[in-house]
Amino acid sequence: MAEATWEKPQSTAQPTGAGGNERLKFLIGGILILAAVGFLIINGTLSGARYYITVDELVGNPAYVGQTVRVAGAVDGATINFDSQNLIITFETANVPLDYDNLATALHEALLDTNGKRLSVRVEGQPMPDLLQHEAQAIMTGTMGEDGIFHATELLLKCPTRFEEAQPGQAIVEPGA
Numbered sequence: 001m002a003e004a005t006w007e008k009p010q011s012t013a014q015p016t017g018a019g020g021n022e023r024l025k026f027l028i029g030g031i032l033i034l035a036a037v038g039f040l041i042i043n044g045t046l047s048g049a050r051y052y053i054t055v056d057e058l059v060g061n062p063a064y065v066g067q068t069v070r071v072a073g074a075v076d077g078a079t080i081n082f083d084s085q086n087l088i089i090t091f092e093t094a095n096v097p098l099d100y101d102n103l104a105t106a107l108h109e110a111l112l113d114t115n116g117k118r119l120s121v122r123v124e125g126q127p128m129p130d131l132l133q134h135e136a137q138a139i140m141t142g143t144m145g146e147d148g149i150f151h152a153t154e155l156l157l158k159c160p161t162r163f164e165e166a167q168p169g170q171a172i173v174e175p176g177a
Contacts (some may be wrong), residue, residue, distance in 0.1 A: 052069075058144060069141070080134075086124075090120070092118045093118065093157075102166060106116070124151075141153055
C-alpha cells in the first residue's frame with residue numbers, strides 16, 4: 001500500500017502591515033458613508049420641518065424678497081380677479097395661524113380679522129381654478145416681489161366646506177345621496 005503524506009501548505013498571507021492598511025481604508029470609507037448619510041438625514045429633517053410659512057412671517061420681512069417660498073393663507077373672495085385674455089389671477093390672502101382645531105373656522109376668523117396682515121397674490125399662465133373661492137385655503141409657491149406682491153408659480157387650494165373630514169365611526173355620505 002502506498003503511504004499518503006500530508007504536508008501543511010505554505011501560507012500565502014501577506015504580512016500584517018499590508019492587511020491592516022486595507023482594513024484602515026475600509027474603516028475610513030465606512031465612516032465617510034455613515035457621515036454622509038447622517039448629514040443628509042439631518043439636513044432633510046431641518047429643511048422639511050415646515051411645509052409652508054404664514055402670511056405674517058412673509059409680509060414685511062425683507063429676507064424673503066426674491067426667494068422662492070411656500071406660503072399659505074385664507075382667500076378673500078371679494079378680491080379675486082381673473083383676466084381670461086392673459087390668464088392672470090389676482091387675489092388677497094389673510095394670515096391663518098399655524099395651530100387650529102377646525103380649518104373652516106380658522107379660515108373664517110382669519111378673514112374677519114381686520115388687523116391681520118394681507119398678502120396680494122398674482123398668478124400668471126393658469127386657468128381659473130374651480131376651488132378658488134372665498135374662505136378657501138391657498139398654498140402657494142413663488143417669490144415675493146419688491147413691490148409687495150407675491151408672484152405665485154404654483155397654486156394649491158383647499159376648500160374646507162367642500163372636503164370635510166369624517167370623524168371616527170361616522171359614515172361618509174356623498175352630497176346629494
